[in-house]
Amino acid sequence: xxxxxxxxxxxxxxxxxxxxxxxxxxxxxxxxxxxxxxxxxxxxxxxxxxxxxxxxxxxxxxxxxxxxxxxxxxxxxxxxxxxxxxxxxxxxxxxxxxxxxxxxxxxxxxxxx
Amino acid sequence: xxxxxxxxxxxxxxxxxxxxxxxxxxxxxxxxxxxxxxxxxxxxxxxxxxxxxxxxxxxxxxxxxxxxxxxxxxxxxxxxxxxxxxxxxxxxxxxxxxxxxxxxxxxxxxxx
Numbered sequence: 001x002x003x004x005x006x007x008x009x010x011x012x013x014x015x016x017x018x019x020x021x022x023x024x025x026x027x028x029x030x031x032x033x034x035x036x037x038x039x040x041x042x043x044x045x046x047x048x049x050x051x052x053x054x055x056x057x058x059x060x061x062x063x064x065x066x067x068x069x070x071x072x073x074x075x076x077x078x079x080x081x082x083x084x085x086x087x088x089x090x091x092x093x094x095x096x097x098x099x100x101x102x103x104x105x106x107x108x109x110x111x112x113x
Numbered sequence: 114x115x116x117x118x119x120x121x122x123x124x125x126x127x128x129x130x131x132x133x134x135x136x137x138x139x140x141x142x143x144x145x146x147x148x149x150x151x152x153x154x155x156x157x158x159x160x161x162x163x164x165x166x167x168x169x170x171x172x173x174x175x176x177x178x179x180x181x182x183x184x185x186x187x188x189x190x191x192x193x194x195x196x197x198x199x200x201x202x203x204x205x206x207x208x209x210x211x212x213x214x215x216x217x218x219x220x221x222x223x224x225x
Contacts, residue, residue, distance in 0.1 A: 033212075042216055043202060045214075098206045098211040099145060102213065
């Protein structure tokens with residue numbers, strides 16, 4: 001049982017480049033999330049998907065787009081990367097939004113030069 | 114939206130002592146309060162949670178208390194061990210269909 005799998009684990013980008021972070025869960029969860037983690041800032045929600053076919057903005061959505069491809073997969077895209085987007089990104093899933101445990105992926109460390 | 118404040122940001126205790134981390138929340142409708150532990154370089158993992166119909170919950174050396182009137186909740190770790198060294202995050206949510214809001218984290222260091 002893999003849980004939540006996200007790729008890539010590490011990525012270095014130049015300012016202005018684009019990239020997509022991939023996330024998949026095999027727990028049949030309805031809700032999926034993308035967080036970013038910066039020193040002293042905790043975990044801040046970028047976007048979430050309460051169920052297949054829906055997506056909503058979190059606290060810090062600017063500069064990002066998401067796609068809930070199907071129930072298993074939720075991707076995060078940076079169209080034009082900026083140094084301020086240097087962070088560790090975590091994908092997570094839960095049975096439903098707002099109740100119960102969040103299961104996190106291992107994280108993706110992104111550096112934008 | 115919900116605002117969660119967490120204190121202290123860093124906490125150092127000697128092995129065997131107790132550690133207490135406190136959080137306050139702003140939305141009086143919040144009814145679910147989990148705590149996550151993140152070891153260095155690892156993913157956050159749930160260690161304990163409490164719902165608003167309960168004032169206290171214990172699981173071995175960890176406990177969480179909730180005061181809905183004051184809108185604060187706390188994590189208590191007794192008989193701390195070196196493996197308790199990690200960053201701890203509190204969180205809260207008004208419930209189903211509402212997203213979780215995290216505190217900024219507490220780095221706990223347990224010294225020998």
